[in-house]
Amino acid sequence: xxxxxxxxxxxxxxxxxxxxxxxxxxxxxxxxxxxxxxxxxxxxxxxxxxxxxxxxxxxxxxxxxxxxxxxxxxxxxxxxxxxxxxxxxxxxxxxxxxxxxxxxxxxxxxxxxxxxxxxxxxxxxxxxxxxxxxxxxxxxxxxxxxxxxxxxxxxxxxxxxxxxxxxxxxxxxxxxxxxxxxxxxxxxxxxxxxxxxxxxxxxxxxxxxxxxxxxxxxxxxxxxxxxxxxxxxxxxxxxxxxxxxxxxxxxxxxxxxxxxxxxxxxxxxxxxxxxxxxxxxxxxxxxxxxxxxxxxxxxxxxxxxxxxxxxxxxxxxxxxxxxxxxxxxxxxxxxxxxxxxxxxxxxxxxxxxxxxxxxxxxxxxxxxxxxxxxxxxxxxxxxxxxxxxxxxxxxxxxxxxxxxxxxxxxxxxxxxxxxxxxxxxxxxxxxxxxxxxxxxxxxxxxxxx
Numbered sequence: 534x535x536x537x538x539x540x541x542x543x544x545x546x547x548x549x550x551x552x553x554x555x556x557x558x559x560x561x562x563x564x565x566x567x568x569x570x571x572x573x574x575x576x577x578x579x580x581x582x583x584x585x586x587x588x589x590x591x592x593x594x595x596x597x598x599x600x601x602x603x604x605x606x607x608x609x610x611x612x613x614x615x616x617x618x619x620x621x622x623x624x625x626x627x628x629x630x631x632x633x634x635x636x637x638x639x640x641x642x643x644x645x646x647x648x649x650x651x652x653x654x655x656x657x658x659x660x661x662x663x664x665x666x667x668x669x670x671x672x673x674x675x676x677x678x679x680x681x682x683x684x685x686x687x688x689x690x691x692x693x694x695x696x697x698x699x700x701x702x703x704x705x706x707x708x709x710x711x712x713x714x715x716x717x718x719x720x721x722x723x724x725x726x727x728x729x730x731x732x733x734x735x736x737x738x739x740x741x742x743x744x745x746x747x748x749x750x751x752x753x754x755x756x757x758x759x760x761x762x763x764x765x766x767x768x769x770x771x772x773x774x775x776x777x778x779x780x781x782x783x784x785x786x787x788x789x790x791x792x793x794x795x796x797x798x799x800x801x802x803x804x805x806x807x808x809x810x811x812x813x814x815x816x817x818x819x820x821x822x823x824x825x826x827x828x829x830x831x832x833x834x835x836x837x838x839x840x841x842x843x844x845x846x847x848x849x850x851x852x853x854x855x856x857x858x859x860x861x862x863x864x865x866x867x868x869x870x871x872x873x874x875x876x877x878x879x880x881x882x883x884x885x886x887x888x889x890x891x892x893x894x895x896x897x898x899x900x901x902x903x904x905x906x907x908x909x910x911x912x913x914x915x916x917x918x919x920x921x922x923x924x925x926x927x928x929x930x931x932x933x934x935x936x937x938x939x940x941x942x943x944x945x946x947x948x949x950x951x952x953x954x955x956x957x958x959x960x961x962x963x964x965x966x967x968x969x970x971x972x973x974x975x976x977x978x979x980x981x982x
Contacts (some may be wrong), residue, residue: 534899535575535740535867536647539621542610544570545939552941555928556893560903561910561959562932567939568903572869574620575744575901576600577608581712582741590654590661590713599746599770605656611937614656617664621651624740627865630670632729642695642729643671648736652713663710668733675730677710686710688720688727698725745862747772747854749872754842754850757820758827767862772854776827778861779817801860802853806831809884811849814839851876855885859892859900867899874906886912890922907960918950931956 534556540549545567552571560568576599581592593608594601602608609616626646634640649669654661665678674691686707688697700723708717714737716730751772764781765774782798803815814832816839829842831849842850855873862868874882886909889900904910910929916922929944933956945953 534625534865535622535901536625537621537623537649538571538574539619539651540571540574541619542613542616543574543618543620544608544610545934545937546570547610547938549941552930553928553943554899554901555926556899557889557913557927558899558901559910559913559927559929560901560932561905561929561944563934564905566932566934568932569871570939572746572871572901572903573600573602575741575869576746577602578714579741579744579746582714582738584712587711587715590663590710605661609656617653617655619651619653621649623647623649623669626736627739627743630732630736632732635726635728643673645671648733650714650737654713663713666710666714668730668737670733675733677707677716684709688716688724697727699723700725740867743863743866744869745858745866746770746869747858747871747873749875751851751854751875754829756828756841756843758829759825760827761825768854768858775854775857776817776829778857780827782861798857798860802856805856805884805888806849806852808887809852809881811852811881812845813837848877848881852881852885856888859888859898860896862896862898864896865898867901870900870902872904873902874904874909879908882906882908883912885909886916890916890926893926905960914946914950914952916950917946917948924948924950931959 535554537554538549538552540546542548545565549571560571562568577591577593580594580598580600581589584592586592591605592598593603593605605618606612606614609618624647626648629644629646630648631644632642634642650667651669652666653664655664656662665676667674667676667678669692673693673695676689676691677686678689679685680687686709688707690697705719705723707723708719711717715734716727720727720730745767747768748770758776760777760780762781763777765777768774768778779799779802799815799817806812806815812831813834816830817827818830820826820828830839831842831845832839833845852873855870858868858870873885877885885906889902892898893900913922913927913929917924917927924946927946929946929952931942931944933940933942942954942956944955947953
């Protein structure tokens with residue numbers, strides 16, 4: 534689970550010092566206020582991890598990546614290519630990491646369940662280079678940085694009694710880091726006790742391997758779907774893999790759990806579609822025996838006929854990828870959702886908060902979303918007031934543009950669900966609109982009389 538994030542000079546963000554995350558983290562604000570940029574930063578790192586190109590420090594993206602950010606000039610704050618781009622993040626490890634002494638396996642060097650990473654990047658003659666990168670673990674910092682503005686790198690250990698020991702022989706120079714986060718393979722050969730650095734790098738890659746994203750614009754429903762037996766990794770940016778995921782889940786039995794006791798993914802989805810008031814029944818059915826074509830059927834009410842998903846309201850197909858993603862990804866994953874409420878009725882937007890709470894409790898996932906939905910926020914506030922959830926389960930932020938820079942405002946929610954520092958015109962001037970309407974109505978009524 535992501536626990537903290539720091540950024541300087543990324544898009545409209547001049548600086549985020551230490552943003553804290555919770556199992557449910559919500560980002561609110563006006564259009565173009567920088568909300569999506571936080572998600573984009575995480576997606577940029579994810580596609581960097583997944584890229585086979587080890588020489589590029591960052592992968593800004595293209596048509597086939599989760600996000601396309603253009604170039605360094607496009608993402609650096611105010612397009613100032615002379616500025617450094619820095620970011621740092623911390624996350625809880627899925628299980629405790631223990632690193633032992635390579636010369637004595639009985640001796641534990643470091644152990645812990647949280648890891649932090651930070652890096653600084655600059656554009657050097659048009660090429661992005663890593664000025665410094667460091668992992669912080671168990672009270673120690675393992676850093677690789679350029680020496681005195683030169684192209685040479687050095688490896689250092691700080692904050693403890695541990696010291697890297699050079700292998701005897703010629704002091705070969707270290708090559709640059711791999712991407713923006715990896716120690717080059719030569720560290721294992723040049724140092725006697727640096728093998729564990731690969732474990733830190735693997736933990737970084739594993740975190741982003743458990744990061745999943747669903748964009749705001751979802752695919753239109755189809756009258757039939759083709760499935761050849763593949764098991765998709767996620768829903769796709771537009772939810773295009775949702776039916777394949779539902780079908781693949783029929784053949785996936787959780788390890789150590791009898792099939793008879795398994796609650797299917799389809800059952801979870803059907804339950805929530807019903808509780809959200811969208812439909813009464815939901816099913817995915819094969820067109821014909823031994824066919825690879827499937828149709829999605831829904832029944833609006835108990836007494837209505839079963840029809841294709843294309844023949845009911847648009848909201849069912851739009852919320853379906855959100856529901857499936859929450860219960861499809863591996864337990865302990867982090868989910869990024871961009872405007873999950875899009876095209877949904879206000880009552881369904883409210884219900885999404887309950888979906889998030891249930892998924893966090895049942896599957897230990899983390900959900901980070903950016904939204905414009907007042908209804909989703911108010912349901913979270915209500916659940917805190919009802920003592921259904923602790924206020925510590927969620928963290929809420931308001932993103933605001935001030936003089937061309939985005940500022941992050943933590944929303945302070947008390948035990949009763951009230952937000953003490955509610956920003957002005959957070960969701961528009963409701964009271965002002967009501968007062969203006971009442972005044973106009975009174976003037977019109979007086980004129981007609």
